Amino acid sequence: MTDRKDRMEFVHANSQFHSVLLDPNLCVGCTTCIRYCPTQAIRVRDGKARIFEERCIDCGECIRRCPKGAKKAVSDPLLLMGGYECRVALPAPSLYGQFGTDFTTGEIFEAFYSLGFDEVFDVAWGAVKATEITREILKLPGPRPRISSACPVIVRLIQQRFPSLIPNLMPILPPSEIAAMEVRRQLAGISGKIGVFFISPCTAKVTAVRMPLGFPTSFIDAVLSFQDLFLPLKKAINANRSKPPARKEHLLQRMEGLEPGLGWARSDGELEALHIDNAVTVDGIGNVIELFEAIENDAIDGIDYIEALACPGGCVGGPMAVENAHVARTTMRIRSQSRGVEKAEAPSPTVPVSASSGIGAKTESVPAEKSLAIYSWSEPILPKPVQVLDNDMAKALMMAEEIDILLEKLPGIDCGACGAPDCHALAEDIVRGMASFEDCIIAARQKKE
16 A cells, blocks of 8 residues: 555546546436536536536535435545554544434544544544634734635635635635644654544545645545444444443543534534634535625625635535534534533543653643644645636637627526536537537527427
């Protein structure tokens, strides 16, 4: 097995990875998906949907909408764990929302150990650290409103549809990457190959590990989905309840005071942790687009910060989650207030190694200004103008004129029967040579008559 850096370089050099795939055997060409794709990345041709990879931002909206389950979320298989001597689980905060509050976080940690993980580290710690850095950046002059970059869908959406807002993005690593960096720091002195496994509800975060934005290489080795781990974890919890808790020493420190970071799992959670005025939360990709359009049109004023989340309800509504998003959101609200109602929980099984060993030692407080340097983007986020008609300006203008002429001939009802999301998209496809005028049933009939 190649190491993490080699694998990432291979992906970057050879292809554009996507975590949302289409199963043509299940697709019936119903056109439901094309109506909801925020970047118009899907077309239906010859009775089957097709995803244009250059436009897909892996939001997973088509997975939610497809009535036949033809859109699939791709994550890493559990068997990858076998290639590492030390296996670390990084559970996203929203994982705890998949379990009712009668399941304690300590029980969930123990379940990870039962499944073969050697260490567990809360991504909520990374969210707490990101909160501190965000506060520092908001003290500095810069464009307003600032936009949270924790959701990779939002970053990719801005690259494509709202490039003028790129300077507004918070130049901070995602909480999962911040947590992974801390894991590797704490385990730097051990022998053996370390595997860091992010447990995620999000398709876009699978892609973000393969093809990071703002930094060259991920500190995470693989992304495992909630869907793959939920039942094994629940089974392990129930089995562990019938026997005494294990008292094994662990190298990673069990962090405390993570309630603000747990709140990041749901919409409004980041703002609650920040405690800033003149900030708004928006969730659901359609609502995000509406707000960003208003910002570009100077229709929004006086806002300092935006917590933008592509999934309804926040990460608890991710396409690889298993619990109902509304139920999970309520569960996370409770957990972020009380650390999951840890009633009758035995003392933490995590026993840090002596600080003199340099492994598992108590984490020293890092000044926020130093954290800003450590956890900031090291590469610029660039626009991704996939909707540009042609790099040759003269040719692009001619194509735009052809599109306008075609639009006058098309019915303008945006029915989607042609396999494109609207009439403008069909006209563009025709000009690009990807469709024909006869694909519009109404226009073709009128022309024949």
